[in-house]
Amino acid sequence: MTTATQVYTAGLWCSNCGAETEHLVLYAGAYIKEIRCTVCDATYTREAETLRDDFVHDLPKRARRLAHQGVHEIRYHPREFLPHLPQELLVRSLGFCAELYAITATGSNSSRHRAR
Numbered sequence: 001m002t003t004a005t006q007v008y009t010a011g012l013w014c015s016n017c018g019a020e021t022e023h024l025v026l027y028a029g030a031y032i033k034e035i036r037c038t039v040c041d042a043t044y045t046r047e048a049e050t051l052r053d054d055f056v057h058d059l060p061k062r063a064r065r066l067a068h069q070g071v072h073e074i075r076y077h078p079r080e081f082l083p084h085l086p087q088e089l090l091v092r093s094l095g096f097c098a099e100l101y102a103i104t105a106t107g108s109n110s111s112r113h114r115a116r
C-alpha cells in the first residue's frame with residue numbers, strides 16, 4: 001500500500017523561469033495537488049474543493065473496480081483469498097480515507113498560481 005501523500009521530482013517547463021527546471025510534484029492519493037518549481041518557487045496548486053470533487057466523481061468507478069477484483073479472486077482463488085478478505089477490505093477502506101484526508105488537508109498558502 002502506498003501512502004496517501006507522495007512527492008516526486010520532474011523536469012517541467014516553468015513559465016516564470018522561461019526554461020525547463022526541476023519541479024516537485026505533490027500527489028494526494030491519485031491526484032496532483034501541487035507542483036512547485038525548485039528554482040523560482042512558483043507554485044501551481046489545485047484547490048482542495050476541486051480535488052475533493054474529482055475524488056467523489058472517481059470513487060464509484062474505483063470502488064467497482066476493486067469489487068470486480070475481489071469477485072475475480074473469490075471466483076478463481078477462493079481458498080487463497082478469503083483469509084485475506086477482512087484485511088483487504090480494511091486496508092482499502094482506510095486507503096480511501098487517507099486519500100480523502102490528504103486531499104482536504106490544507107497546504108502552504110505560498111501559492112502563486114492557482115488553477116481549477
Ligand SMILES: [Zn+2]
Pocket residue numbers: 014015016017018021037038039040041042
Ligand atoms: Zn521556475
